[in-house]
Amino acid sequence: MSTSRRSAPPRVKRVDVPPPEPPPPGPAAVGGEPPLLDNHQLARIFYEIADMLEIRGELAFKVAAYRRAADSIAASPADVARAYREGRPPRLPGVGRAIDEKLAELAATGRLEYHERLRREIPPSVVELLRVPGLGPRTAGELWQQASIGSLDELEAAARAGRLRRLRGMSQKTEQRLLDGLAALRRRPARRMRLSEARDAIERVRPLLAAAPGVRAVVPAGSYRRGRDTVADIDLLVETDDPVAAIERLNTSALVEGVGGHGARPEGATRTTVQLRHGPQVDLMTMSPGVAGTYLVHFTGSAEHNVRLREMARDRGWSLSEHGFTALDEPARQLTFASEEEVYAFLGLPFIEPALREDRGEIEAALAGRLPKLVTRADLSGDVHTHSDWSDGHASIARITQAARAAGLRYQVLTDHSQSLAIAHGLSPARVDDERRAIGELNEMYAREGADFRLLHGCELEIRADGRLDYDDALLARFDVVVASLHVGRRQPREQLMARYRVALRNPNVDVIAHPSGRKIGLRDDLDLDWEAFYREAAETRTVLEINGSDERLDLEARRARAALDAGNRFVIDSDAHYLDEFENLDWGVAQARRAWLTAADVLNALPLDEFLVAVTDH
Secondary structure, X not given: OOOOOOOOOOOOOOOXXXXXXXXXXOOOOOOOOOOOOOHHHHHHHHHHHHHHHHHHOOOHXXXXXXXXXXXXXXXXXXXXXXXXXXXXXXXXXXXXXXXHHHHHHHHHHOOOHHHHHHHHHOOHHHHHHHHOOOOOHHHHHHHHHHHOOOOHHHHHXXXXXXXXXXXXXXXXXXXXHHHHHHHHHHHOOOOOEEHHHHHHHHHHHHHHHHOOOOEEEEEEOHHHHHOOXXXXXXXXXXXXXXXXXXXXXXXXXXXXXXXXXXXXXXHHOEEEEEXXXXXXXXXXXXXXXXXXXXXXXXXXXXXXXHHHHHHHHHHOOEEEEOOEEXXXXXXXXXXXXXXXXXXXXXXXXXXXXXXXXXXXXXXHHHHOOOOOOEOOHHHOOEEEXXXXXXXXXXXXXXXXXXXXXXXXXXXXXXXXXXXOOHHHOOEOHHHHXXXXXXXXXXXXXXXXXXXXXXEEEEEEEEEOOOOOXXXXXXXXXXXXXXXXXXXXXXXXXXXXXXXXXXXXXXXXXXXXXOOOOOOEOOOEOOOOOOHHHHHXXXXXXXXXXXXXXXXXXXXXXXXXXXXXXXXXXXXXXXXXXXXXHHHXXXXXXXXXXXXXXXXXXXXXXXXXXXXXXXXXXXX
């Protein structure tokens, strides 16, 4: 949450959480019975096992399994140990047979031999070293084994004294990198997350809060709700009759590593700020039932959007805050609303979708009755950019197609890479023919079954560094849909990059330009293009532009897509799925399209199959 939008709670002061000691006897430790551990204690044991396995160099999937189990235990509304002890173990997501057996041991005895063995092997203080940015588990293990460094203070002292450079594989640069990491740890600057990371953090916390007494709703707010391409921290609004219970449930959870400030607010609302273990900061605001409208508006909109709303309220004789409207001439007179629609209506506005709340013309459009009906995920009938294991995908054609059908799609374009992109196992012309036959056989099977689905044969055509296209026109003409993209020669001068794109845009066989800017969020900058010329050329040739839903791309990003829309361009929203679960990328792509003010009429893969094929090849 931005301090320019509200009086924010203090940033989290990082709290060093000591490793769990053998737990004291709990409520069930009577009559000689072993202690009954609570969910908090159980989860911390599994988090610590994951950390120690990571230091020991175990396989990543094994480490991840223990962390998933810890998340499930921490968020479970059931008393897990008691349920195991009573012979009715709850179903916990991510808990397989091996972890189930360990939970049974903990429930029966109050301790876990595997955990204790790991603690004898790896001192818990060594686990703390993993908190240093840039210090991985292998380095932590080497520091401990080679130099007996087992704490943050020991690490800093050794690095400042120049002792680390004497160790195998370490140098003066390593020492400085670790000192920088320690300084960054103390500053703890917010790292912006991708949307899927933010969603995963929300889904870790939501069940925990939803199970608290009195909770009626848990709603993500802030930039995540607006669909921004990255998120700094998580804003959650909790509608509840018992704010103290919700706050305490979060503050004392094993999901939480550190707790910041919290306190009472008007209407009984309460807030807190926590730092999640292996996750971001969460800012939580509770609100009483029946007054959610202004809270949702205030904690969703950008600072600029909210300023505009406050100005409109002031013009009508009211001040506006998250707590409601207060009459300027009669401060005791206050108005609250249950819904956002009522808040906007009080200001003389129609409802403004969260995606538009950026002060980029939405207020003026609302006043003029020109707000668009934004595209939704339900509008999409197909996906125009997907991959199989014939190139760099990770599933067979049949399985990736099953996943597309399960995602509710009625058609899918398979766009495996073309031949020159060797790193992605691009297809030679001969393999293109083989793939076409495989797709035909699959479509014949669907037709026999009466399935309302069709797989189209496409390709992701590489625009080579020398400006040539990867296949000749005769082969390109045989594809149902051709999606062109640029992966190599990214550092070429603007004129050369534009010339390469013009080759694709002016080729009548190229239907779509995929991820036009080539960015990877936080990893790779945009291509240096003349964007106005690019949009103009694409509109003139009627070549479709992609909004790529992979949350590491989200390309075109919203402001560029809005500029392209204004230039007369048409779009598709694609998943760029390489894995079976990546059709969820369509949600992220739709979020960007909504921020760009796109309607279903602007998105060609919202059309039924026959209309889509006519439209996408109309150039």
